[in-house]
Amino acid sequence: ELKVEQNPLFLSMQEGKNYTIYCNYSTTSDRLYWYRQDPGKSLESLFVLLSNGAVKQEGRLMASLDTKARLSTLHITAAVHDLSATYFCAVTAGGTSYGKLTFGQGTILTVHP
Amino acid sequence: NAGVTQTPKFQVLKTGQSMTLQCAQDMNHEYMSWYRQDPGMGLRLIHYSVGAGITDQGEVPNGYNVSRSTTEDFPLRLLSAAPSQTSVYFCASSAQGAGEKLFFGSGTQLSVL
Numbered sequence: 453e454l455k456v457e458q459n460p461l462f463l464s465m466q467e468g469k470n471y472t473i474y475c476n477y478s479t480t481s482d483r484l485y486w487y488r489q490d491p492g493k494s495l496e497s498l499f500v501l502l503s504n505g506a507v508k509q510e511g512r513l514m515a516s517l518d519t520k521a522r523l524s525t526l527h528i529t530a531a532v533h534d535l536s537a538t539y540f541c542a543v544t545a546g547g548t549s550y551g552k553l554t555f556g557q558g559t560i561l562t563v564h565p
Numbered sequence: 566n567a568g569v570t571q572t573p574k575f576q577v578l579k580t581g582q583s584m585t586l587q588c589a590q591d592m593n594h595e596y597m598s599w600y601r602q603d604p605g606m607g608l609r610l611i612h613y614s615v616g617a618g619i620t621d622q623g624e625v626p627n628g629y630n631v632s633r634s635t636t637e638d639f640p641l642r643l644l645s646a647a648p649s650q651t652s653v654y655f656c657a658s659s660a661q662g663a664g665e666k667l668f669f670g671s672g673t674q675l676s677v678l
Contacts, residue, residue, distance in 0.1 A: 456607075485666065494655065495608075497666040540607060551596030551615075551659045551667060552623065555607035 454479050454545050458556035465531045465563050473559045475524040475541035484524045485553065486515050487540045495540065498526075531563045567591050571656050571670035578646040578677045586641040586673050588656030596659045597639040598667075601625065601652040608655065614639055646677045 455478040465471055475484070486498040499508045501517035501524060508515050512535065514527045524541055538560050542553040572587045590597065598613035600623075610623030614633040628650060630642040639658075643650060656670040 461605075494671050495667075495669045497668075500666050542608075551598045551657065552610060552613050553598075553600075553608075553667065554624075555600075555609070557605060557607045 454481070454543065454554045456541060456543055456554050456556040458539075458541060458559050461557055461559055463559055463561045465528070465561065467532055467563055467565055468530050470530065471528050473526040473528075473539055473541075473561075475526070475556055477522050477524075477543045477554075479522075479545070480519075481522075481543035481545065483544045484517050485542045486524070486526055487542065489538045489540065489558070491538075498539075528561075533563050533565065536561055536563045569656055569658050569668050569670035571654075571673050573673060574671065576673060576675050578643070578675065580646060580648060580677060582643075582646050584643050584646065586643075586654055586656075586675075588639045588641065588670060589637050590639075590656075590658040590668070591637065592658060592660070592668065593636060594658035594660045594668075595636070596661065597633065598623070598657050599629070599631065599639070599641045600655045600657065602655060602672075603652050611641065611654075643675075648677045651675060651677045 457476045459474045484501045487495040489495050499515040504519040506517045512529045517524045538558045540558045542555040569590045595616050599611040600608040602608045609625050612631040614620045654673045657667040659665045659667045
């Protein structure tokens with residue numbers, strides 16, 4: 453059974469600081485996703501990581517994937533208030549399991565002035 | 566381009582009632598899925614489909630029924646609503662392909678009294 457764990461579950465940051473959210477998964481996966489969710493809203497896709505060593509960056513967010521360690525990280529650089537949201541990672545079991553995602557519990561990020 | 570459209574946005578049911586949550590996508594995506602979101606548990610897969618006429622169970626299928634008669638539509642039926650089905654429900658779709666991300670609908674907030 454594929455399990456996904458995020459760490460930490462709650463993150464309170466000051467503006468301008470850096471931090472990293474970790475996503476561990478239990479079995480081989482060929483695809484890892486990061487999503488953002490604002491309160492009361494739907495999920496917005498941030499990154500899709502497909503291979504070992506993949507790194508993607510957009511703005512103050514950078515995601516990486518280590519398939520050997522079954523670990524993905526979402527690094528936040530110089531946080532701003534607008535980044536406050538819940539962040540989810542999710543993986544698929546591979547093969548033809550498109551659209552069949554297993555999600556982590558989510559990390560609630562709050563950025564303070 | 567509407568993307569993934571879910572209706573209704575809010576619904577209150579009494580225990581034992583049945584209802585159908587509608588989901589439609591206009592992107593000609595092969596893959597569609599239903600998730601429920603509960604506090605502290607991330608999103609969990611209920612059912613998914615890889616094409617018209619093909620469906621499969623996810624992690625939490627009990628009490629829910631689906632069918633996929635067309636590529637565009639993937640309704641979720643609650644056969645006899647229970648308080649444990651109080652949740653936020655999201656429909657998602659994706660195209661076939663390793664890098665294809667899931668597009669989510671806006672969600673349905675369901676309360677079962």
